[in-house]
Amino acid sequence: MKTFEEKWTAWLDGQLSGRELAEFEASLPDKAAAEAEKTEATKLRKLLKSEIGVQTLNNAEFFSHQLRERIARESGGASRVSGVRRMESSTRWTVPRLLWTSAASIAVFLACTVLVMRDKSGSEESQYLTQILNARVDPVVSPNATVSIFEVKQDRVTVLWTEGLQTLPADYAAK
Amino acid sequence: MGRWSALIPIVVLISTATPGLRGAESVWSGLVIAENIAQPKPIPPELTRIEGSLKKFFGYNQFQVIGQSQKTLKTGQEDWLATSKFFGLHVDARGENDLGYVLNLKLYKEKELLLETDAKLSKRSPLVIKGPQVGSGQLLLVLIVE
Numbered sequence: 001m002k003t004f005e006e007k008w009t010a011w012l013d014g015q016l017s018g019r020e021l022a023e024f025e026a027s028l029p030d031k032a033a034a035e036a037e038k039t040e041a042t043k044l045r046k047l048l049k050s051e052i053g054v055q056t057l058n059n060a061e062f063f064s065h066q067l068r069e070r071i072a073r074e075s076g077g078a079s080r081v082s083g084v085r086r087m088e089s090s091t092r093w094t095v096p097r098l099l100w101t102s103a104a105s106i107a108v109f110l111a112c113t114v115l116v117m118r119d120k121s122g123s124e125e126s127q128y129l130t131q132i133l134n135a136r137v138d139p140v141v142s143p144n145a146t147v148s149i150f151e152v153k154q155d156r157v158t159v160l161w162t163e164g165l166q167t168l169p170a171d172y173a174a175k
Numbered sequence: 176m177g178r179w180s181a182l183i184p185i186v187v188l189i190s191t192a193t194p195g196l197r198g199a200e201s202v203w204s205g206l207v208i209a210e211n212i213a214q215p216k217p218i219p220p221e222l223t224r225i226e227g228s229l230k231k232f233f234g235y236n237q238f239q240v241i242g243q244s245q246k247t248l249k250t251g252q253e254d255w256l257a258t259s260k261f262f263g264l265h266v267d268a269r270g271e272n273d274l275g276y277v278l279n280l281k282l283y284k285e286k287e288l289l290l291e292t293d294a295k296l297s298k299r300s301p302l303v304i305k306g307p308q309v310g311s312g313q314l315l316l317v318l319i320v321e
Contacts, residue, residue, distance in 0.1 A: 127274065128274060128297050128298075128299045128300055129297055129299075129300045130275065130294060130295060130296050130297045130300040130301070130302045131294060131295040131297075132292060132293075132294050132302075133277075133292075133293040133294055133295065134292065134293050135290070135291070135292035135293075136290070136291045136292070137289070137290050138287070138288055138289060138290075141287060141289060142289070142307075147292075150232070152228040152231075152232055154227055154228050154231070155224065155225045155227060155228040155301065156297075156299055156300040156301070157225050157228045157232075157300065157301050157302075157303055158294075158297075158300055158301070158302050158303070159232060159302075159303045159304075159305065160292060160294075160302070160303070160304040160305065161305045162290065162304070162305050162306065162307075165289065165290070165306065165307035165308070166289075166307055167307060167308040167309075168261075168284070168307050168308065168309045168310075168314075169309070169310060170309060170310025170311065170312075171261075171310075172260075172261045172262070172284070172309045172310070172314075173208045173241060173309045173310055173312055173314075174241065174259065174260040174261065175241045175242065175259055175260060
């Protein structure tokens with residue numbers, strides 16, 4: 001059973017017909033005033049349609065996404081897991097991406113460390129080797145003697161190599 | 176106490192990792208005759224550390240110590256002599272730093288100076304000097320910080 005207001009709205013919208021229309025119009029106390037009001041309402045509806053229209057959204061997808069997010073947050077009834085998943089999907093730094101980024105960072109760090117350590121160990125290696133500052137052979141006793149310096153990496157041995165020293169008899173090997 | 180005890184491993188770690196001086200060290204100086212012998216004797220224990228390098232670099236299979244000296248350095252300014260019957264190696268330490276000792280070395284054949292050199296002897300790096308040929312062998316001078 002519709003109320004008078006419902007029937008009135010339906011009559012203004014032109015949605016009453018048949019017996020229902022006849023009964024409603026018969027119940028109107030001042031049909032002329034009602035018709036005038038209906039005409040005004042029709043004009044107003046046409047004016048609103050033509051002037052305002054429907055505003056189109058440029059970023060409808062984003063708007064609806066934001067709206068869904070807000071609904072999900074405010075509803076609070078959703079399970080924690082699904083909430084976490086929504087949060088993950090809404091951010092760029094997902095757990096797998098974080099893991100991969102961390103692994104890549106560690107790999108880069110290790111590579112740099114190895115390179116630096118290799119350079120450093122090379123310089124330290126030479127730093128810790130014995131150095132020959134100078135060497136002299138008596139030119140009178142051994143006029144053709146020469147000296148050279150070698151480094152034996154195996155045991156970090158530094159060798160001062162002389163050539164052309166006077167050869168001595170085996171007796172000189174005595175203790 | 177708990178907070179301080181936590182520092183102990185750190186201090187130990189730092190002290191062991193620092194390549195600086197850790198008290199007095201000794202330098203072994205040796206006059207060595209290297210030869211190729213059919214039945215070579217075992218290498219003297221002082222040379223075990225560099226046995227591979229000696230054999231590979233000089234090409235001999237026997238190394239015998241004919242004179243030696245073990246000197247403990249306290250000030251880094253000491254001097255000493257390693258002698259055999261005919262040779263004398265005079266070592267004059269002229270200072271030290273974290274890496275080793277600055278040494279002046281003189282090899283004498285009796286009283287005749289054969290060779291003189293200045294070297295920075297590293298604590299991690301032995302020094303071998305090829306001396307004159309003696310008979311079928313070779314005189315080597317070896318200095319090792321122990």
